[in-house]
Amino acid sequence: xxxxxxxxxxxxxxxxLTYTAILQxxxxxYLTIREMSVSVKWVVPIFVLSLLLVVVxxxxxxxxxxxxxxxxxxxxxxxxxLEIIERLERLERR
Numbered sequence: 001x002x003x004x005x006x007x008x009x010x011x012x013x014x015x016x017l018t019y020t021a022i023l024q025x026x027x028x029x030y031l032t033i034r035e036m037s038v039s040v041k042w043v044v045p046i047f048v049l050s051l052l053l054v055v056v057x058x059x060x061x062x063x064x065x066x067x068x069x070x071x072x073x074x075x076x077x078x079x080x081x082l083e084i085i086e087r088l089e090r091l092e093r094r
Contacts, residue, residue: 029050
């Protein structure tokens with residue numbers, strides 16, 4: 001029971017860290033633009049273009065198969081996955 005709560009807590013912390021990273025990105029972008037003496041009216045378009053670039057890079061990562069390879073590599077280290085593979089191999093031998 002406590003393990004499930006710990007796992008959910010870890011998921012919540014991971015999600016919170018993701019949102020914190022987005023917030024940090026926004027703050028760094030704003031400070032960078034301000035230091036470059038660019039008008040504040042350019043902050044939103046530059047932010048939107050930056051987000052679009054991140055989305056396009058994410059799409060390419062999935063489309064080119066890097067995401068699948070990453071999942072396969074992380075699944076190899078997953079004990080539950082290894083147990084499932086072992087069971088499947090035993091079933092195939094029968």
